[in-house]
Structure formats: C-alpha cells, structure tokens
Amino acid sequence: MRISIIGRAGRRAPSAGGAVLGVLLLVLCSALPAAGQPSGRIEAVISAASGAPLAGAEVRIEPAGLAGVTGPDGRAVLGPLAAGEYTIVVRLIGYRQARRTVRVDAGETALLRIALADDPIRLDALEVAVLRPDLRPATTLDERRVAEANAHDPGAVLRSLPGLDAVRRGALGLDPVVRGLRETQLGVYVDGARSFPGGPGGMDTPLSHVDPSAIKSLEVIKGPYALTWGAGNMSAIRVETLPLPADGAAPLRGRIFSGYDSNLDAAEFGGEATGVVGGIAYALGGGWRRGDDYTAGGGAVVPARFRSGEARAKLGFAVTANSRLVLAGSFQAQRDIAYPGRPLDAEYFDVLNGSARWELSRPDGALRGVDALVYAYSIDHEMNNDRKPTARPDPSRMPPFPLDIDTYSGIRVYGGRLAAHLDAGRDWRLEVGGDVYHASHDARRRTDRRDTGDPVSRDLIWGDARIADAGLFARAERRVGILDISAAVRLDRVWADADSVSEFFRENVTGELEARETNLSGALTAAVPLGTHWRLSVGLGSVVRTADANERYSDRNPARKMQIGAEFMGDPSLEPERSTQVDLWLEANYPRLALSFNVFGRRIDDHITIEPTDLPRRSAMSAPTVYRYVNGEATYWGTEAMATVRLPHALTLSAAAAYLYGRDDTLDEPAFGVPPLRGDVRLRWEPGYRGLFLEGAWRGVARQDRAATSRGEVPTPGYTTLDVHGGIELGRRMRLRAGVDNLTDESVINHLNATNPFTGARILEPGRVFSVRADVRL
Template sequence: MKTLYSTLLCVLLTAVSYAQKETEKDTLNKKTTKLNEVIVTGNKNTDPVLTIVSNKYVENIVQPKNVADLFNNIIGFSSIKRGNYAIDPSFRASQYEQLNIQYDGGTKAMHACPNRMDPITTHIIPEEISKIEIIKGPYTVRYGATFGGVINMVTEKPNYLDYGLHGKISGGYESNGNSLVNMAQFQYIQEKYDIVANAGYRDFGNYEDGDGTEIPSSFRSTDYGVKVGYNFSDNQRLQAHWRQSFGRDVLHAALPMDTDYDNSSIISLDYKLDNIGKIIKSVNAKAYYSYVDHLMTNTNRPSFNMMEAASNVDAVTTGGKVELHWQPVESLNIFSGIDVLNVARDGNRERLVKMMNGNMLPEPMLFTDKVWQDSYINDLGVFTEAKYSVSPSTILTAGIRYDNVVSDIKDPEADFEAMYDLEKRTEHNISATVSVKKIVSDNFTLEAAYGRGVRSANMIERFINHFNVGQDPFEYVGNPNLNAEVNNQFEIGFKGYEPLKNGFDGFKYEASFYYSFFENYIAAVVDETLDRKFMPMALPQNAKVFRNLDEAYKTGFEAKAELDFLNDYFVKGEFAYVYAKNKDLNESLPLTPPFTTRFSAGVKKEKYWANLQYNLVSQQNNISESFGETTTNGYQTLDARIGINAFKNFTLGVAVLNVFDEAYNNHLNFSFTNQADFGRVPITEPGRNFSAFLQYRF
C-alpha cells in the first residue's frame, strides 16, 4: 500500500511542479478564469452515452430513505431492496461492484456488512446530492475500473460569487410509517475561501403494504458534513470534505439479522490547477479515506431463542487519483492519469449456541466465526483517454486502461484454507473503449460506442466462508481463484428535438439500444460435494460456491418521449427493457428487472407545479431459479404531486404515493428472512402514503 501511495504522490508532485512552471510562462499571455468546481466530472459535450439527472427532490416530495431512492424515477434503474435502509441501485441488470458508484468524481465508501446492510448509498445525505451523472456502460476509462457503467453523485456546490452567509432548512413527513426527515445547510462564501456545513436526521417507522400488513423496516440515521475550500488564485483551488453518518436500530426485513449501529466517516481532499499552458491544460488530484464500523445482531429474531449472534465488522476504503488534461493540438484533448482503490475488511461473528439438534444445551457454547478473514483488495490503475474532434460536428473518443489488482487473505479459517492454495494474488486487467458522437443537426445527435469493461471479483465472491449472503437460504463460499469478469458492450443511441406550432412548444425524444456478451461472468453455483457448515441438519444441505460462467449475455433498450405545450405543460412516456441469459444454466441472469413503463403529465410554473405519474411494471417470468428467484406479478401504481412557492424563499409540497393502495412487490426485492410472522416470500412495498415537504432558503 505504501508503494502505491508513494507512486501517486510522486506523480502528483511532478505534475504540479511542471504545471506551475507552465503557469508562470503563460501568466502574461493567458487569461485566467474563476475556478468554480474542484472535480472533473462528466461532460455532456464529450463523454459518450452520458445522462445527467438533476436531483429534484423538492419537486418529487418524497422523503428518500437513502441516496438509492433518488434513482427510482431514472429510466433504466431499479432498486434491490432488503428493507427501508439497505437499498442498492441496479442499472440494466448490473448491480453492486458491477456498477462504479462514487461521489464527486471518485470518492468511495465500501460496505462492511457481507449482507450489504450498509451500501455506499447510506453514507451521505440524499438532499446533499445536486445531480447524478451516469455513463451507461464501460465507455470511459477515466473514473476507475468500470464494468456496467459509472454513477457519479455530485454534491451540491454553492454559488461561489454570492458572498456572505446563506443556507436552507427543510423538513418532511410521510404518513405511512409516521416518518420524519429534517435537514439544515449553511454556507459562508468569501473570495478566498468558502465553508459549507450540513446536518440531517431521519426517523422512519415500520410501513404498511397495500394489504395493511406491517413490514419491519424502521430505522434512525443522523448525518453531518463540512466542506471547506480555499482559492490560492483564480485557477488554483484546494477543497477538503469531511462527513459522518450514524445509523441506529435498523430493521432489515429480508436479512437474517438487524443493524444495531452503522457508523461511517469519510474524508476527501481535492486539488485543481486550471488554465495552465498551451499543452498542459489542467491537473486534478484527489485523495480520500473512509471507515465503516458495523454491528449486526439477531436479538429481535426467532433464531435468538436457539442461538445468540452478533457480528462486529469494519471496512476501510482508501484511494486517490491524479489526472492531467493536455492538448497537443487544438482538435485533440487527452486525459492521462493514475488512480488507486484499496479495500480492507475484517471482523468476526460471535455465536452463543443454546440449542443443538433440537435439544437445549445444559451450558451454552460460544463460537467465533471469521467473517472477512482479514482480507484486502488493492487496485492500481493507469489510463489514457483521447477525444478527437474529427470535425465541428463529430467527436471520436478512445481510451485504454490497465489495472494491477492485488488481493490477499491474512487470517483464513482452517476449512477455507484447506479448500484453496491461498497466497497473495496479482491480476492484470486491460479495459478499452471507442465511441463516436455525431451532431447531425442542431436538433439531432447520434452516438455509437463499444466498451470492454473488466471487473475483478469482489471480496464476497473471493473470501466469504459459509455465510448467507444471497436471496436464498444457501450458505455461500468464496473462490479466491476467480477470473475477472469482462463486459463487451455495444450501444447505439440518439436524441432529438422537434419545434412545433399551434400551442405545442416542442417534441423531445431519445433512445438507447445495447447488447453485452460476458466473459467469465461470476455466479454462485450449488456444489454437491460441499456440505453446509452451520446447522448441518438444516436444508438446503449443500453450499454454493462462486464460479465463472462461460456464456452469458444481455440486451435491451431505454426510450423516452416528451411533448411540451402551452409553455408550461407536458406529457411524457418512458420505457425500459432488459433481457439477460445465462446459457450455462439455461436461465436468466439474476436480478433482471421486468419491462417498465412510466407515463406522466403535469404543469410547471414559476409559482407552482403539479404532476401525475402512472407506473406500469410487467410480470417477470424470465427468472434465475438457481438464485432463488420466483415469478413476480405485474403491477400498476399512481402518484400525484403538487407544490407551491407560497412566500419568498418558502417552498411547500404535498403528494399522495400509490394512490390506489396497491399491494405489490418489486421483482428485485429480497425475501423475508428469519421473521416470526412471514414466510420466505419477497417483501412488499408501501401502500398508500401521504407525503409533505417544506423548505426555507435564506
């Protein structure tokens, strides 16, 4: 690890030294500009197959449980739900580490819990996110190893020219669960420095589904963050960001245990030197550290009478990046850099067994199980991506990336060590991409892309040892010898706008079609030679072991059309479909969402807005039986929202969600696990829910 950081530091110092010399040479000749942002994020004019979505939580009038809720209304996305707190986004049937999820152009915080009770989406205030940038596949090499796409959640940036003290205070309420959300943000801006601070509190109760059944899903969380920036000059800025999140008493309906506490701390440093010289244009650097401390127990579960279990686990994520933007000729922009991502996890599960083989023990027996076996994965990446303007209307992008991935297990269990020849392992992964964007006219853009994205196995897939981490009741066993997954993805997309007359303002439309074939796809398969380790008399008798598949693919599309009329009114339709196939097992790949359609209509004026959204989700028969999936029925829901800017700086919104009180479950929802009053069926979603939101800005 020290070697990696020494390399990163050397590159940074060399780049800054050279950049400062270039700046000195060009100070008299080049006009500098005010630096407003620290991070290099997606650029809609150059990045391929890119979507930028503003976080309109004020207009949505929904109190997001965590950041994953912000994806609910983005076409192509679904949610993997284990309760109200442990929610992961899924995009085009890619999820978890198949998606490169980050904050502000690179900051990451990896989960400590093997059941993903604490995904990256739980460690930041949802209201702090101003926009979400999505690169829809492995079509860039600049933001880390990317398999299924990049999701960059950009935190809100103040107006750096609006000096003085400003801020906002907001509160929200939901009737279904008697839930409260509060948030306050303050900012103080001066020419040389700026300070932004925020704090939030969320208290969600158990909700009721459309049949009136109460779902155990309550939780409390407290978050705060401080961001401090200093401008050395008009083109040079340093920013530090510190945040902490504290989850308490979290109930997970679809997991075997609950969270007693989940504490996370994240610090990041960002540096940018802009407008440097004729060839070297800018230098960006980032470094970050995150720590997650997680405790889960089965205190409130039926299994507690037979066995008391408590798992105290932790995760440390460190990383950084240095990127140079250089322009050897006017039509060619090149981005070259180095990045680092290191993940280390450890922790044990303590089991106090009171009953064995149906008989109470005269004296309970204490066992200690190694959850993560003191493991780590380090990824050092080097990349170059070029953007060439073939003509004023055509941009060609090509990039290549090399990742050196080192993994090791330092404290293995005896049975895991007996299965494998354990030693430090090094992998060499090559990713590449090429795409072209053609601006056919002022109102029509066409783009095509190919990307080869490579993802090495994550820590669960490598090192988990007889733990229930899936949707089914099987024990899962890792495989440290897995080959890296490869996604060869092709995509073509277009977007356009047609101005209209006679009261119609315009017609907007866009669509994307894609096909991926996978190499070495990673999946857990039943091993009939390996018996379960814990509760050996229970079923299923065998365990699952992670393996590489030879043949798998997916294909699908997203489409959207919107008609604007009478200046302020609109009607819109959105469609998303994905089909995935595991040819080795002759079934679908797991967690493939059904065909989804949304229709919405509304009005948006300066003083008020209102809209209706009709959601149609089809039945999903294309399932992965080996993953424990079952066919899910289709459903239809209706949401209604209205908001008003009642007074100066005041915004009020009310909504009715699931107006018809539909009882349904999403296909990606996990099933009830270790619950007293529920069978092993997918958890259901909230029934009718009245929501209100109030915000004051000053």
C-alpha cells in the same frame, strides 16, 4: 492490438470480447478521416458572477440537440453546426438557468461568455443525469424534475429512470441496479472517492452512507465507458455533495428543511449553510431521519424502523488565482435498522471519511486543468438477531433453543486520483492520469445460546481480506468532420490477499489466497448529427472487474447478490470478469419535442456466478445446499425509450419504457435479478408562477416469468401505481411540497427485492404514503 486479461500463469486465453474490441478499436481509429469540411462551432465560456470558471455546467444547443459539459476552465465547444441562429441553455446546480441566442457563421467559431447568477432557492435540488457512452448528458425534462420527488434514499431516485432500479432488503440502503448490474459490478464514487459497502451481509450500499439531503448531483453511466473514474466500472454512478460557493458569494446563505411521511411514520430535519469568509469558501450540512414499520398495499406490515444522522463539511482555500484546495469530511451514525430481507438486523453503522482535493483550471495553454485527490474512510458495522425468529425457542427447528447471534464487520479504504486535462491543439482534448485504492475487510460472527449464555460457535467471515488496485488511464476527444470521437484506455494492476481463513476454507478451496492480476480495458465512442434535429451516438467498451472480498474469501456466508437463504463459499482463484458492451443511441430535439431511443448488447466473459456443492452448511437454519462462486458466461441485451412533449397551457407530457433480457449461459437459465418490462407516463403542469407545479405519474410493470429458479428466484406479478406531487414557493424564502405515492394503495412486489429468509416471501413496497416537505432559505 489486443485487449485482454493478463493474469496468473496457466490461465485461459484472452476472451473473445477483448479480442473483438481490440480489432474494432484498431479498424475504427485507422479509418478516421484526416480532416473534415469547414463548419461552424460554438465555444461557450461559463463563469460565476465573480468571473471564476464553472466546471460541470450542462450546455445545450437548441434546436440542434447537441449538449456538452464544461471542463475545469469553464469551456465547452460544440459543433459542427450549420450556419444560422441558435439558442444556448446553460444549467448548473446552485445557479439560475441561463438562455442566450448566438449566430454561427460557416467555418467560424462563435464565442459566447455567460456568467451565471446564484440561485440559493435551488440548494435543495438533486439533479440526475444519465450519460451517453461519450459521457455527454442525455437528460430530459422528466429527469431534471426527479429533484422534486420525495426520495428518502438515492436508490429510490434511480428507480425513477429507465434501465435503473434498486434492491430493497430493509429500511435503508436500496441497492442500485443498472441494466442488471449490481454490487461491485457498479463503480460508485462520492466526491471522487471510490466507495464500497461495509458489511458482508448485504445491508448497506456505497450510496446508503450519504444522506439524500447532501446529494446535489448524481450521474449514471450505463456501460463500460467510465474508465477515467476508476477501476472495474462495468457501469458507474458518480455523486457530488455540498458544492462550494464561488468567489464573491455572500458570507452566509443557507436553508433548513423538514418533512414527514405517513404510513412510514418517517420524519426528517436538517440544514445547510454556505458562504465565503476571508477568502475561504465553506459548505456545511447535516441531517437527521427516523422511520418505523410500514403497511404494504393489502395490509401486510413490513419492519422498517431506522434512525440516521449525518454531519458533513467542506472548506475551499484559494491557493493561487486559478487553483484551490478543498478539505472535506463527514460522519454518519445509523442505529437500529430493520432488515426483513436479511437473517440479522443492523445494530449500528458508524461511517467516518475525509479527503483533500487540489483543483487547477487554466483558460489557455496546453495544460487546462489538474485534479488531485486523496481520501480515506472507515465503516464499522454490527448486526444481531434480537428481533428475529432465531432469538426465540422453537421445538420444530434445529437447534430448538434460542440463539444470540452477533456479527461485527469493518472496512478501511485509502485511495487517491491524479488527472491532467490537456489541450493538444487541432481539436484534440486529452485527459491522462492514474488512481489507486486499498480496501481491507474484517468480519467475525459470535453465536451463543440465548437462554444459558453457553457458546455455540465462533466464525471467521473475512480475516483481514485486502484488495488493492493501481491504474493508469488516458482519454482523448476530437472532432473530425461531422464526427465527435472519443477513445479511452485503462491499465490496472490488482493485488488480493487475506491474513487468515478457517481450516475448513483452506481444505475446500484450490490455489493460494494471494492473487495478482493485470487488466486492460478500453472504450471507443462516436457521435454524429443527422440533420438539424437528430443525433446518433455509438459506443463499444470492454472492461475488467476483479472479484470482490465476498466472492474470494467468504466462508459459507450469505450472499449479497442472491436471494437464497443459503451459504456461499468464496474462491480466491476466481478469474476477473470482463464485460464487453455495444450501445446505440438515437436522439431528437425539437422546440417542443425530445425523443431518445437506446439499444445495447452485453457479453460477460468469466461471469462470476454460483453453482451448488456438496459442502456441509455451517448453520442448520440455512438452506441445505451450499453454493460456491464460479466463473461462467452471461449475455444481456435491452432497449430504453423516452419522449417528452411540451403541450399548450403549461403542460408537459413525458413517457418512458425499458426492457432487459439476460441469460446465464453457464447455468442455461435466465440471468438472476433481471427487472421486467416497465413503462412510465408523467403529466406536469407548471405555469411559471412562484415555482408552482402539479405532476401525476403512472407506472406499469409487467409480470416477470423469467426467473433463475436454481438460485431461488421466483416469478413475480405485475402492478400499476399512480403518484401525485405538487409544490409552490411561499414568498421568497420558503418552498412547500406535498404528494401521495401509490395513491390507490396497490400491493407492489418489486422483482429485485430480497426475500425474507424465514418465510420466503419477497419484501413488499410501501402502500399509500402521504408526504409533506418544507424548505426555508435563510
């Protein structure tokens, strides 16, 4: 067996990572025992009060520490378990947590049916789950309370978790980073649809076009294991918005919310409504936000103005007794967004999307569920330099006269996914299916003299650049003895082309604009209990990512990944990069203590990086060196640890730490954008009265001296911050939260943040911020 890249003629041989993965998959699969010893299990069947099965519910067994997620039929089978009594804890957004006790006998499967009650006051919650390589939740109390932080951007939520961070370039759109992976190295999925940024300038991200108030769950895969989600996922993020109510829900339930942050002068307002009328379930939501410049610790003022509004809707129709059709759509308008880390600001983003999804769930039989999705969305985006230094005359600059720069970009994406969930008997569970997307990109720049109106240049950035991917996937899970084993394989066919490019681009690239690839990816994971309280999980995966539109067709345009104020040339003949990663997770779960330790190593073959060229720059205001995207090699390894302990007097203490090492082997220097060593400690008091809580959080970040100096990265100092948050439910309908971030008003420089292209200074984080939030249930 060989897992490799099957590319255009004359390409290099399969990577070592792919060959190693193929051999390991064959050895591990052939070495599995044919049968295991009799053992007890628990089969949990989770439903709404109406009896409708609930998919996606987290089922956790205490004190064994095992966890699983219900499938389309609402079932989750966990084990093996020694004979004895266990407590089952079930959680799902929009429903009250359930706790039940069940006895397990040796060699038997204990059946437990749990109907969850609605919990409308939780409509405003955002749950974040980091998944192990076997796609099982590995959440802790600390992660579940992220919902109560005052997050204004999904990227800010990710900054709360070990191994995750985000790049700040401006007021909106903190760009997610997972263990050093970013941009299109991360597969981002919103309600199942593959999402891409709309502009070439690094202003927006796939997550920045979803209002934070609409997000109800956010899952993160820290490696190449989400093969059934979509193509090229070196890591992956999946977001679900506005869950539909279950059958039998009230005709109308909802909430309104409002909030304000000092320093940022940021205000928000919005609401949601859900219900079931005439057998049709609906969920409606909308939000409006605006902000202004903020003051960093130390007094520096950072441009951060923005305005954003969004409306979102879902309708669910019962097609049969066990299937439904869900229609969804949204529109978002963002205006006047400041980006101090970019040479231009955003004049607007207009985002329109729609989808149709058919879901089938069956309680028995070989076919347990079907999920069919089609979607389409568009992003229109315009940028200008009206508030940048280039809009003013400067005799010391070339050119000395003021410029009027306007850039338009647009993206159109169409896609779909079809998956079937099968029960093959003998403890086999299968998922098979396929997905496809087609993305077309267009971007052009106009530059005139601002004082006279005379034209300076007309530049083509993307000329209807198109990338399409069609993939097939299969994933199997089985319990063999005490082992939980899963394996996945994925085959993708990729097409890339561009209708038009500049003469300069044609003269300075080799090969054709059109490219074809066939890419094979695979993953194998296993988990085994180590006694009653401990559990060991291992994962090995290898995934292929094709080059994106910037990397293929950019004509001396600023890069999204890099922090240099330079120009970059694409290369249509780039090899796709392959990430091969191995993970080891060790977890413990005791009645009052939870521990988690993870270590991983990653090798990226044909890593898409940059090298300097002698090409002339397009703009005299750019850095003198033009860079080109090239293939290279890179190596990463890292470790993360978490601990949570329940103390007396309703106190909970949590701690976490993360470290990442990365090296660009081709350039013989540290990898670009590697966050420094970071530690977090949280102490939470929650007495169980009216949702009252008070939490203090301390963060310490070390100095980062490992910098990719050839690409403009510089070392950054360490820092510490202290945040305090609290909340209480006032009566049965209102929840109030308040807090202060960066209590001591420290000057905070996140190592991943972009630099100001005119001053070279890295964008600072906000100083002290007081905030208040109110949610009222209707």
